[in-house]
Amino acid sequence: MKSLKKKRRIQIIAVAVVALTVSTGLIGYAMRDGINFFRAPAQVLAEPPSPNETFRIGGLVEEGSLQRGSGETVRFKVTDGAASIPVAFTGVLPDLFGEGEGMVGTGRYIDGTFVASDILAKHDETYMPKEVIEALKEQGVYQEADAAVPIN
Template sequence: MTRKQRRLTLIGLALGVLGIAASLVLYALSGSITLFNSPTDVVERAIQPGQRIRLGGLVETGSVQRGEHMQVRFSVTDGRNSVPVAYTGVLPDLFREGQGVVVEGLVAPDRQFRADSVLARHDENYMPKEVADSLRQQGLWRPGDPVPGRNAARETGTR
């Protein structure tokens, strides 16, 4: 075998090994690339207790219960299903019923979501794409309509 053939063989083997490694990494990450799961995803996929995920949706109207020592309980909904959430800590200023939220934490054995961080939407018009798509598919929201749960007077600017 000449030097040129040996070099081409080594380059070919190196590219093959890199290709196999890249495909294994992508395959391993394919199930966890989601930015967040909707409440319907959590219910339908029966996510195992102790698994760390992000849950996104709207804070269900009438579900916020504040307790002692900054404990808060609320439900996150996508219009079809709701997931109860327990959180201890300071909530973002924009957190309120009917608003978009993404919570990160663990699914507890009692199927309640134990959040260790709460992220509220960042402005008046933001709604995560997946949540908007889910609400749109169910016929609960169309672009240009007021976001569900938001006060109509706030939406139009009148008081």
């Protein structure tokens, strides 16, 4: 009788281990495209990612680089002060997108150009994404915005 209980316990533990392994594998498989790492332009140039890797890039839209074509494709450069990366985006840009403004894009780095599938821009005069601020601080080009003056 004891050996039957022992066998049953070992079977339950073995099934639990297999189920845990399978569920961990399925979660990892499901998340393979859902995790996007953030990189600054200098990091992209230092270690270019593979063309099939999706990641986020952020910085400031370089002054004088914004080119709107006759189609929906917009080209510009994103910079962190140390390096600039050309960006191509097909779609509708956010209303507050512009030169000298902070942005974060999601996409792939293909043949020296970041091909963006999604572009995010700051949502008011003082906001800049946390990752962009950190990257600009590392380069020593970030300047704090002036404090808001209260209206009496």
